[in-house]
């Protein structure tokens with residue numbers, strides 16, 4: 333299911349054929365639409381649409397173009413509307429210094445009032461920002477003080493520096509179909525820097541039709557072309573982008589509860605196995621410290637799955653030939669389970685990869701590389717950094733200060749056992765990437781892969 337988190341189906345552009353537009357959206361896989369208000373009248377109409385159509389949710393707010401029209405009575409009415417069960421956000425609100433249809437000082441004052449409304453109603457903000465980056469950040473900071481704002485920077489148009497500041501604030505980022513324009517090279521470069529966990533989809537219909545329909549009216553069905561573009565940018569399948577962005581939208585707008593934790597979960601062309609949430613490291617960058625999700629999959633296990641449960645979960649996703657032990661913890665804490673499951677996978681000629689922190693010997697109190705022979709084709713070991721000191725500082729292993737050397741020993745033993753070995757390091761400031769490469773390739777004779785620290789899976 334796809335979610336168009338920002339469009340304006342209340343506009344008169346859709347008066348003649350709104351039902352058909354919604355049917356085409358459904359046929360393209362759009363399961364939910366957030367109709368975003370831009371005026372008081374639009375807020376009322378947005379709610380009316382949400383009442384009429386199951387798949388439509390609404391926001392209430394007034395666009396900065398009309399900031400001059402905002403008065404106490406309007407704010408009071410919006411506050412009343414915000415309690416409607418299908419109103420899930422305040423927006424679109426913010427600053428527009430590009431067209432500047434309302435004076436800047438009025439826009440700033442009104443924006444602060446909408447921040448107060450968002451706080452009062454506990455709803456996320458849908459932020460409109462054009463040529464007003466610094467004021468937007470300052471007013472958000474001022475409004476939320478030491479708390480992080482909940483919201484999305486819609487139709488993102490800033491550069492990488494502004495993006496970083498928005499992400500530091502915890503904001504979600506959404507791109508419209510203008511990302512598909514031939515001329516959008518710069519914007520595509522920015523979109524690549526957004527962790528997919530912070531990405532939302534929107535059409536902003538009737539505006540900004542994709543390249544293939546440029547100059548025409550946009551509509552939610554065209555969101556598929558945006559998904560295609562983002563899948564190329566992030567090197568993920570369209571299904572991955574769909575699942576992740578849907579999950580993000582559900583989270584931000586509290587649309588519905590998350591599903592149960594996954595034992596087997598798909599990313600690109602592989603099936604990943606989540607067999608434990610325990611780990612013998614406590615890495616400062618670990619995704620588990622800030623989310624239960626990886627690429628849209630809930631990985632927070634209520635209990636560790638048995639071998640049988642793992643095999644059943646794999647069975648249900650039979651089409652995958654590449655199986656990866658990975659998940660939300662260190663798989664070699666359950667070496668016997670790995671061996672049983674991998675033996676069964678090998679009988680079915682599957683390709684098996686183990687993603688590990690390399691603590692397998694320390695955990696099991698013996699050298700385990702030989703035991704993996706014939707069961708695992710490839711081992712990916714996270715060395716993360718280039719020295720023992722950095723490892724101790726960043727990874728905080730429960731096995732103490734010699735862990736870095738032990739991980740390297742494990743890598744050598746896997747090589748000796750004839751396994752294909754890949755050593756991964758992170759692009760965190762602490763890491764000397766070239767030094768890591770030398771350790772991986774020259775010292776250990778393994779392949780080297782650099783991982784982006786904010787990209788998981």
Ligand code: SF4
Nearest residue numbers: 611613614615618689
């Ligand atoms: S090794 Fe992986 S799972 Fe364990 S703490 Fe580090 S990042 Fe998290």
Ligand SMILES: [Zn+2]
Nearest residue numbers: 424460486487
């Ligand atoms: Zn806007």
Ligand SMILES: [Zn+2]
Nearest residue numbers: 338368424536
């Ligand atoms: Zn809009």
